[in-house]
Each structure stands twice: as structure tokens, then as C-alpha cells.
Amino acid sequence: MNKFFVYITPVFILIISTPMVVSNDTLQVKINIEENSVVYEGDIINCTIIGNPIEVYWTIDNQTPHYTFYNGNPVIFNPEPTPLDKTYVNLTVYAENNNVVASDTVKIILKRIYFGDIHFHSTISDGYNPIDALYNNTFNDNYLDFACLTDHAEIINSLDFTPPQPFWMFTRSVIQFILYKIGLRDEWSIIKEKAREYYHPGRFTTLLGFEYSPGPWYPGGYPWSPNGHEDISHINFYYRDVYQDAKKYSGWDCHTFDDILQAMANEREKGHLVVGFPHHPIMKIGNFGAYTVNWSFLHDRIENKSAGDLVLRGVEAY
Numbered sequence: 001m002n003k004f005f006v007y008i009t010p011v012f013i014l015i016i017s018t019p020m021v022v023s024n025d026t027l028q029v030k031i032n033i034e035e036n037s038v039v040y041e042g043d044i045i046n047c048t049i050i051g052n053p054i055e056v057y058w059t060i061d062n063q064t065p066h067y068t069f070y071n072g073n074p075v076i077f078n079p080e081p082t083p084l085d086k087t088y089v090n091l092t093v094y095a096e097n098n099n100v101v102a103s104d105t106v107k108i109i110l111k112r113i114y115f116g117d118i119h120f121h122s123t124i125s126d127g128y129n130p131i132d133a134l135y136n137n138t139f140n141d142n143y144l145d146f147a148c149l150t151d152h153a154e155i156i157n158s159l160d161f162t163p164p165q166p167f168w169m170f171t172r173s174v175i176q177f178i179l180y181k182i183g184l185r186d187e188w189s190i191i192k193e194k195a196r197e198y199y200h201p202g203r204f205t206t207l208l209g210f211e212y213s214p215g216p217w218y219p220g221g222y223p224w225s226p227n228g229h230e231d232i233s234h235i236n237f238y239y240r241d242v243y244q245d246a247k248k249y250s251g252w253d254c255h256t257f258d259d260i261l262q263a264m265a266n267e268r269e270k271g272h273l274v275v276g277f278p279h280h281p282i283m284k285i286g287n288f289g290a291y292t293v294n295w296s297f298l299h300d301r302i303e304n305k306s307a308g309d310l311v312l313r314g315v316e317a318y
Contacts, residue, residue: 027051027095027102035106036088041113045074045091051102053095060110061089081145082110084202116146118207119236119279119316124176124187125151125211126160126169131190135198135206147198148207149191150236153250154218156187156210161217188248195242208239212260212276214251220259221251227301231256233293234280236316237264240273257302265307279316 028050039045049056049072057065058074068075074093082089092105121127122134131149138147155162157180160173179185195206214220214232221229232251239246246267254260267274278293293315302308 027053027097027100029093029095029102029104031091031093031104031106033106033108037106037108038111039076039091039108040111041076041079043076044070045076045093047073047093047104049093049095051095051100052097053102054097056093056095058091058093060091062092065094076110078143079110079112081112081114081202114145116144116148116205118146118148118209118238119150119211120147121151121211122149123172124191125155126162126165127151131194135194139198139200139204144204146205146207148209148236148238149194150209150211150238151187151191152213153210153248154213154252156191156248156250158250158252162213162215192242192244192246199242206242208242208246209237210248211236212249212251212254214255218251218255220255225255227256227297230294230297231301233257233278235260235276235278237274237276237311239267243272245270246272246274257298257308258304261302261307261311262304264311265304268310274311275313276311277314277316278312 028048030048032046032048033039045058056069056072057067058076059065060079063080066074066077066079068077074091076091087109088107089110090105091108091110092103094101094103096102117138120134122129122131124131127134134149135147138144152160152162154160155173157177158173159177160170176185176187180187191210192208195208198204199206212235214234216222216229218232219225220232225231232255237249247263249260249263254263261276264274264276278298280292298308298312
């Protein structure tokens with residue numbers, strides 16, 4: 001009788017555990033904020049970057065790379081504007097070396113700070129540069145988001161009698177006034193046209209505006225006027241849009257604070273949203289009198305306070 005023996009030979013597999021070595025090429029990026037967070041320009045975003053990157057940067061919707069960081073964390077500075085039809089944008093942080101690109105992306109609501117120039121004059125009034133040169137300069141400056149030309153209302157389509165001024169500037173004013181009178185040049189219409197021309201939605205915003213600029217040589221500021229120059233000052237007015245029938249008002253049309261504030265309140269009632277910024281906190285030109293804003297008069301002595309409350313929304317410290 002044959003006997004069969006089955007031998008079971010155990011096989012031992014030796015597994016040797018060794019520590020994991022992270023390659024110098026390994027990169028990891030993690031943005032440590034929640035999806036849909038509200039992020040303000042100037043915020044420092046907590047971010048973890050593991051590895052040895054040669055270059056780190058962040059983008060908004062994969063546009064221009066930004067390299068502002070603090071202690072390895074992105075600083076949101078000068079981000080691209082959120083498109084008009086969007087609420088959210090994508091914040092992406094990248095880390096790169098010679099062999100690897102790592103990134104992380106979160107969707108955020110971006111609250112950006114906007115910078116602009118809302119007080120400058122062209123050759124239409126007492127400026128030294130044509131309107132196109134000024135707008136081109138503001139548009140091509142990547143740090144400006146909006147601008148407003150605020151030529152003096154008293155000089156638009158009118159003669160410039162403002163003292164003191166060089167003879168060539170007065171001569172220019174005479175020529176422009178003659179062109180207006182013979183129907184070849186309407187400067188207020190030009191201002192509106194240029195505001196429309198240089199408006200680029202989502203990229204650069206223009207406002208329609210003018211400077212109400214009475215002085216001691218205007219009716220409201222005459223020494224024999226009821227309140228002298230206490231009842232006048234320079235105020236820049238800014239319309240929300242380039243309204244076709246929006247008007248400009250000068251020291252010849254509106255003699256006092258009450259006059260100009262009522263006129264601009266009437267513009268608002270027509271649907272023309274507008275705000276006013278008084279300026280020249282303290283200023284005097286030679287012996288011609290003061291331009292200083294009399295804040296006490298504005299607060300205590302104007303009769304139509306509701307018009308003032310409706311229109312005045314800021315101050316320009318100039």
C-alpha cells in the first residue's frame with residue numbers, strides 16, 4: 001500500500017519597512033479658507049505650501065500672475081475686477097520648480113478696492129492738456145479703475161474771466177467761446193461724448209461731472225451779497241451715468257449753496273443720480289478772496305437742508 005505524504009512547506013515573506021523619502025520635486029499647495037469665502041483686497045490668505053518651490057504666485061481666474069506674499073501666504077493686492085456678470089471668481093495659488101507644478105483653487109467673493117482720479121481739468125476750462133490726452137493717460141495707467149473730468153462749469157461754453165490767468169489761456173477761452181456761439185463746438189456735449197467713449201465695462205469706468213466754481217467775483221460772492229463768500233465754495237458734482245439731458249450749473253446760474261443744492265436735488269428727482277463733494281478746506285488766491293468751504297454755514301444756515309442731505313455725500317481734501 002502506497003502512502004502519499006503531503007508536505008506543506010511554509011514560505012516566509014520578509015517585508016522590510018523603510019521611511020518614505022519625499023523627493024525634492026514633490027510640491028503640495030493647500031489654500032486654508034472655505035469655499036465661497038468673502039475676500040477683501042489687502043487680506044492675507046492662509047496657505048500651506050509643502051516642498052521646495054522655486055516660484056510661487058497667485059491668480060484670479062487664471063489671469064495675470066501676482067507675486068505679493070507675506071510669510072509664504074498670498075496677499076491679495078491689485079486683483080483683476082470681478083466681471084460684471086459674475087459673483088464668484090477663482091483664487092488659485094501655484095508653486096513651481098523645475099519639474100513640478102502644484103496648485104490649489106478655491107471659489108471666492110472678491111471685494112476689491114478701486115482707485116481713480118475724479119478731479120482734473122482739460123483745455124475746455126483751465127487745464128493744460130486736451131481731454132483725449134487726459135483720458136488716455138488715466139486709462140493706460142494700470143493702477144486706475146475710474147476717472148472723471150471735472151472742468152469748471154463757469155468756463156464750459158463760456159469765457160474764462162477767472163483771475164489771475166496767462167494771456168494765452170484767456171485767448172484760448174475766447175476762441176472756444178466764439179466756436180460755441182457759431183454752433184461749431186458744444187463743450188458740455190463733448191464732455192459727455194468722451195465719457196462714453198472711454199468707458200470700458202469691467203475694465204475702466206468714467207463718470208460725468210463738473211466743478212461748480214463760484215468765487216468772490218460771481219453774484220453769490222460779491223462783498224455786498226447777503227452772506228458774501230461765506231455762502232459759496234467749489235463743489236464737484238458726479239453723475240451716476242452719462243445722462244443725455246443732465247445739466248451743468250455754474251456760479252452764474254446758482255448764486256448760493258441753497259441754489260446749487262436745490263438744482264442738483266432737482267436733477268436727482270429727474271432720475272439723474274448725483275453726489276457732490278465740496279473741496280478747498282482752506283484756500284485763498286491773492287487778494288481776490290477765499291474759496292474755503294464754510295462748514296458751519298453749510299450745516300447751520302442753508303435753508304433747504306433736505307436738498308443738502310440728498311446730494312452731499314463726501315468731501316475732497318484739496
